[in-house]
Amino acid sequence: xxxxxxxxxxxxxxxxxxxxxxxxxxxxxxxxxxxxxxxxxxxxxxxxxxxxxxxxxxxxxxxxxxxxxxxxxx
Amino acid sequence: xxxxxxxxxxxxxxxxxxxxxxxxxxxxxxxxxxxxxxxxxxxxxxxxxxxxxxxxxxxxxxxxxxxxxxxxxxxxxxxxxxxxxxxxxxxxxxxxxxxxxxxxxxxxxxxxxxxxxxxxxxxxxxxxxxxxxxxxxxxxxxxxxxxxxxxxxxxxxxxxxxxxxxxxxxxxxxxxxxxxxxxxxxxxxxxxxxxxxxxxxxxxxxxxxxxxxxxxxxxxxxxxxxxxxxxxxxxxxxxxxxxxxxxxxxxxxxxxxxxxxxxxxxxxxxxxxxxxxxxxxxxxxxxxxxxxxxxxxxxxxxxxxxxxxxxx
Numbered sequence: 001x002x003x004x005x006x007x008x009x010x011x012x013x014x015x016x017x018x019x020x021x022x023x024x025x026x027x028x029x030x031x032x033x034x035x036x037x038x039x040x041x042x043x044x045x046x047x048x049x050x051x052x053x054x055x056x057x058x059x060x061x062x063x064x065x066x067x068x069x070x071x072x073x074x
Numbered sequence: 075x076x077x078x079x080x081x082x083x084x085x086x087x088x089x090x091x092x093x094x095x096x097x098x099x100x101x102x103x104x105x106x107x108x109x110x111x112x113x114x115x116x117x118x119x120x121x122x123x124x125x126x127x128x129x130x131x132x133x134x135x136x137x138x139x140x141x142x143x144x145x146x147x148x149x150x151x152x153x154x155x156x157x158x159x160x161x162x163x164x165x166x167x168x169x170x171x172x173x174x175x176x177x178x179x180x181x182x183x184x185x186x187x188x189x190x191x192x193x194x195x196x197x198x199x200x201x202x203x204x205x206x207x208x209x210x211x212x213x214x215x216x217x218x219x220x221x222x223x224x225x226x227x228x229x230x231x232x233x234x235x236x237x238x239x240x241x242x243x244x245x246x247x248x249x250x251x252x253x254x255x256x257x258x259x260x261x262x263x264x265x266x267x268x269x270x271x272x273x274x275x276x277x278x279x280x281x282x283x284x285x286x287x288x289x290x291x292x293x294x295x296x297x298x299x300x301x302x303x304x305x306x307x308x309x310x311x312x313x314x315x316x317x318x319x320x321x322x323x324x325x326x327x328x329x330x331x332x333x334x335x336x337x338x339x340x341x342x343x344x345x346x347x348x349x350x351x352x353x354x355x356x357x358x359x360x361x362x363x364x365x366x367x368x369x370x371x372x373x374x375x376x377x378x379x380x381x382x383x384x385x386x
Contacts (some may be wrong), residue, residue, distance in 0.1 A: 028146060044129075
């Protein structure tokens, strides 16, 4: 069976949720990199993947999409 | 009197108005060729469009006095307001101009539909200026991103990306709003009152404190029979999908499966609704949540926590 992940429907990984919850609080890419002990490029990579999975054009859209899906904590 | 004098006077008044506002603006360099605008709001604080910063924490600010560093100290994606602090090499006019655009904006009378506005930003090469019309002036609204915004403002003007974060003023020269881009290419204004709320919190704490409950919500769709039985007008309802351990929500006894009806008497339909209401509460205070559990409505007082901030 082929599983096709559709844009906007794939679940976030635990790491992506961590990154997005920091994005939601306005943390900069460098701040996220320090917090998660990864490089800023890795953070950018995660953010690009998050935008793709949530079919979001902006960070704010991604945050709202994840809130709706119950993937972010208020 | 010759026939062009009225036009000349009109033109002169327009350029004088725009030039007087330009001193409140900075260009924010986002790369070799790209920049957006910032508004000198008060003292060393500058505001711009949060989304445009794309996660940067240091930027180069360009004014008529040259370049200086700026640090991003708060970024609120819900209202699209970011607050920056002008770096150690303060701009020469920082003290003389301490009042900033924010001095008048917070108390400005509301803009009305059809009113003329001047929109002033700055690019590396100098101020960028445009004139436009208030296309829509509505009541307070909640952005799709869950931000509580004091007045809905939409403008008609021919502008490019360098105007993102630009100052919008009325024809009396009073600062009114910050220009941001909205969905479908709309030009939106974030009113001075909303910017003031965020800047004031940043001034008080040195950062923007984030309220925190420790809840994850997911939306449910309600059919008409259920809406009638529960006396709700909205088709959607948020269910608690998770409660973080050692969170205020856990301490208050909220459990997965609870249905969230209202916060402080305001009906909540979804997670964005809770986010918008919560954004107006203060960490350290409390909110009243009305929940439906086992078919019964009940009310709980929940202390509002503060979301942990990453170490800087």
